Amino acid sequence: MDAFTTITGPAAPLLRANIDTDMIIPAQRLIGAGRDGLGRFAFERFRFNADGTENPDFPLNQAPYRASPILLGGENFGCGSSREGAVWALRDLGLRCFIAPSFGDIFYANCFQNGMLPVRLAAADVQRIAEQTAASPSNAYTSVDLERQVVITPNGEEIPFSVDPRKRSALLEGLDEIALTMKRRDEILAWQARDRAARPWAWEGLTL
Amino acid sequence: MPQTLFDKLWAPHVVADLGDDWALLHVDRVLLHDMSGARALTEVGERGYSLARPDLVFATPDHAVSSAPGRSSATFAGGARPIERLRQRVRETGIRLFDLGQPGHGIVHVMAPELAIVLPGTTLVCGDSHTCTNGGVGALAFGIGASELTHVLATQTLMQRRPRTMRLTFTGTLPPGVTAKDMILAAIGQLGTAGGTGFAVEYAGEAVRALPLEARLTLCNLSIEMGAKMGFCAPDDVTFAYLKGRRFAPTGAAWDAAVAAWRTLRSDDGAVFDREVAIDAGTIAPQITWGTSPEQVAPVTANVPYPAGPADQAALDYIGLAAGQALIGTPVDWVFIGSCTNSRLSDLRDAAAVLRGRKVAPHVTAWVVPGSETVKREAEAEGLHAQFLEAGFEWREPGCALCVCVNGESVPAGKRSVSTSNRNFVGRQGTGARTHLASPAMAAAAALAGAIVDVRSY
Structure with a gap:
């Protein structure tokens, strides 16, 4: 997994609340799909008109935001299903960081699994970043510094954020969680042996 | 402790x-x-x-x-x-x-x-x-x-x-x-x-x-x-x-x-x-969603609320309802009884109990999709399938079906569905489909009436 350090770019505004995973990518696009190449379906209902042409009103179709690595969201961003395809699709668009007042729990966890950083900031702070960006979109850059845990707004204001220390170091170092857990294999096997004695009913009748 | x-x-x-x-x-x-x-x-x-x-x-x-x-x-x-x-x-x-x-x-x-x-x-x-x-x-x-x-x-x-x-x-x-x-x-x-x-x-x-x-x-x-x-x-x-x-x-x-x-x-x-959080169950009426988020929900006896913001207005525009109109009486085109929410034997019994020999309204397409092979067989053993078929429902094979629509099945654009599933998101049941979430009994009653009704008086 790519290590995450500091990300800089124009922050694309998508401030409506309850952007759900169906909006990010409909389930139909994920039948048999892998992790790659899903960007063309990201927000497709919003990005494209019925005839397949681009909707110029959608922020991610506007020049300064096309290659933006940062997306500003509203409350409960990524609510809905557990589909990790939502994160894959947004990553394929070039996004690496989401800034919103709150996130759906499963989406939030899925971000970290893919080297993406979800940042929780107060709604007023998110709004302010959007306003400062809108004032001069082509050269108003926002930076997200995970090392120092600050968002630097286009006007140079530093807004601290907190992220779980465990997830922070995993992102900074690009750690592989499975490899980490595999180091505890003996502990897991010991737990299973103890549990089998303590709760035989949880293990009965399952032998293949 | x-x-x-x-x-x-x-x-x-x-x-x-x-x-x-x-x-x-x-x-x-x-x-x-x-x-x-x-x-x-x-x-x-x-x-x-x-x-x-x-x-x-x-x-x-x-x-x-x-x-x-x-x-x-x-x-x-x-x-x-x-x-x-x-x-x-x-x-x-x-x-x-x-x-x-x-x-x-x-x-x-x-x-x-x-x-x-x-x-x-x-x-x-x-x-x-x-x-x-x-x-x-x-x-x-x-x-x-x-x-x-x-x-x-x-x-x-x-x-x-x-x-x-x-x-x-x-x-x-x-x-x-x-x-x-x-x-x-x-x-x-x-x-x-x-x-x-x-x-x-x-x-x-x-x-x-x-x-x-x-x-x-x-x-x-x-x-x-x-x-x-x-x-x-x-x-x-x-x-x-x-x-x-x-x-x-x-x-x-x-x-x-x-x-x-x-x-x-x-x-x-x-x-x-x-x-x-405490909620008095005694005050709860049959619920139905009126928008495109599960939180946009009301007792069936209510009128469509006035939008509290642009998200509510966008939901009303999509769902094709006007603020202030009664939910009861809204015409319905499709009914889906199924999904991991409400497709078990007791759900099918609840829905079948509403039928009482009546027929699905002629303009309504109504599906029952049992949640599992066992539910299907048990329902058939007690004759529920015959009651649904007699009323004009389709009796189908188990799966997620019209809850998530990744199986080639969908509600047509512009059609209004009462569904026992769990998400009424835009496009969830098909591009342009309008979904109202409700209980199996409410869905069965809507199929018969061809409109949203209060199951308690239907």
Whole structure:
């Protein structure tokens, strides 16, 4: 997994609340799909008109935001299903960081699994970043510094954020969680042996 | 110190305390379906690992399968390859598969309780957000993404941060004609779709204790629509009676030991929750959604509310309703009875009881999609299918069908559907389809009337 350090770019505004995973990518696009190449379906209902042409009103179709690595969201961003395809699709668009007042729990966890950083900031702070960006979109850059845990707004204001220390170091170092857990294999096997004695009913009748 | 039910479900599964409220948690059961399962099994192999415990993994294809009578896995061409891939991985790994047409096949969250794959006090995950359904038996069950699922399959554990705890207490007695579906929709209406975000929710109170087990599954199913990835009910005699004798339930001395252990799975008196909410079940009326988010819900007797903001207005524009108009009387084109929310035998009985020899309105397309092969066979054994068919419903094959529409089936654009499923998002039942979530009885009544009606007076 790519290590995450500091990300800089124009922050694309998508401030409506309850952007759900169906909006990010409909389930139909994920039948048999892998992790790659899903960007063309990201927000497709919003990005494209019925005839397949681009909707110029959608922020991610506007020049300064096309290659933006940062997306500003509203409350409960990524609510809905557990589909990790939502994160894959947004990553394929070039996004690496989401800034919103709150996130759906499963989406939030899925971000970290893919080297993406979800940042929780107060709604007023998110709004302010959007306003400062809108004032001069082509050269108003926002930076997200995970090392120092600050968002630097286009006007140079530093807004601290907190992220779980465990997830922070995993992102900074690009750690592989499975490899980490595999180091505890003996502990897991010991737990299973103890549990089998303590709760035989949880293990009965399952032998293949 | 008094413990919550959540503590009693979580603590015994901690293999290692990772600090900062993080734990390496043992996962007792894994469910796989055709959308997330084959991919995760493949990825485990690609990354050079093997399955940690194939005996704890259970697969069934439910999403990308046609629900047409007589279907096979090839009926919906788009699903044929993913299902074939799932079968192939199952053969390679030796895990259990409950395939189309076999007893045990069904929507993953219907078949797991039905086979007692999920038991009180166990941890269970699936790459599906409605895994919380399984909390209805008193388990810690939750949905995860593909990467976390790969981690579980390779290690039988998952790194999780301890959530905050919420107790949602339903006091009083549920009025006639009002169901678990109405309880949870009313709660979502009150708390919002982010009200449970970051929480594990225990449903408690006399109205919950009075619910049959299948209704508790419905209640827990919509936890994720309230933002909570985990929701559960304390197991009790209702739970034990439901589970006893089912395929993977313990037997003999192990059963007795299990019940003794399960009886301790309740929040202690004086246990402290991070948040407590109480709702008087006696005040709940049959609910129906009026917008494009589950929180946009009202008693069926209400009028469409005036928009509180642009999101509400956008929802009304999509759904084709005007603020101030009565919900009752709104014409309906489609009715779907099914999904992991409401496709169990008791749901089908509730819906059939509304029919009383009446016919589906001529302009309505009405589907019943049983949640599993067993539900289908049991319903047929007691003649429910004949009642539905006689009334003009289609009686179809088990699967997710019109809940998520990844099987080639959908509600046509512009058509209005009353659905017993769990999400009324824009386009969820098909591009331009307008979805109203409600209970099975409300859906059956809407099919007969050809309009939204109050099932209590229909």
